[in-house]
Amino acid sequence: MTPARAAVIVAGGGLLAAWLAAAAARLPVVAQDPVATPAGASAPVDPALTDLQAQAARLRERLGSGPPLRHRRDPFTFAPVVRKAPRVTPVAAAFAPVALPEPPRPAVTLVGIAEETPDLSHAESKRRTAVISAFDQLFMVKEGELVTPRFRVAAIGTDVVELVDLTDHTAFRIALK
Numbered sequence: 001m002t003p004a005r006a007a008v009i010v011a012g013g014g015l016l017a018a019w020l021a022a023a024a025a026r027l028p029v030v031a032q033d034p035v036a037t038p039a040g041a042s043a044p045v046d047p048a049l050t051d052l053q054a055q056a057a058r059l060r061e062r063l064g065s066g067p068p069l070r071h072r073r074d075p076f077t078f079a080p081v082v083r084k085a086p087r088v089t090p091v092a093a094a095f096a097p098v099a100l101p102e103p104p105r106p107a108v109t110l111v112g113i114a115e116e117t118p119d120l121s122h123a124e125s126k127r128r129t130a131v132i133s134a135f136d137q138l139f140m141v142k143e144g145e146l147v148t149p150r151f152r153v154a155a156i157g158t159d160v161v162e163l164v165d166l167t168d169h170t171a172f173r174i175a176l177k
Contacts, residue, residue: 108134108151110161110174128156132174 111131118127132139132147139147146152147163154162159176 105165105172106134106148106150108132108147108163108174110176111138113156113159113161113176114140130156130161132161 109132111133114129114131116127116129127142130139130141130153132141134147134151141147141153143153143156150166151163152166154164154171156162160173161175162171162173164171
């Protein structure tokens with residue numbers, strides 16, 4: 001056994017002995033009165049002890065005479081749900097029809113009109129082609145053709161084109177600027 005190991009064992013034993021001695025010193029010592037009191041005589045009573053017992057008796061009387069205490073909070077139950085009666089609102093006799101707002105028309109402009117005469121002998125039979133700009137595109141259309149899937153050309157005049165909106169069948173005109 002090395003001297004270091006022996007020193008550790010001796011120091012540990014010393015600490016254990018000191019700990020046990022300290023624990024034994026803290027034990028309460030009950031003093032025995034060497035003079036015994038006669039059986040009929042009462043031992044001296046501490047006035048603080050009698051005062052404490054009197055207050056405890058008064059407290060028990062107060063708690064016993066009042067109404068039983070009810071717990072105000074129970075963490076294991078939910079509060080009762082109070083349901084309100086559904087509110088009945090009178091229904092109007094007839095609703096006025098609501099006019100839906102008309103969808104805005106896209107920017108359609110007439111760029112130009114071209115005329116073609118097939119025969120010089122028939123000057124009345126001119127075929128017109130309208131050049132229309134819409135949706136960043138140029139459309140070259142004749143009467144009855146579609147400009148977009150939404151608009152159809154109804155008539156082409158000398159400086160005006162009449163278009164029909166196919167969603168609500170309304171006609172509107174666009175003119176040269």
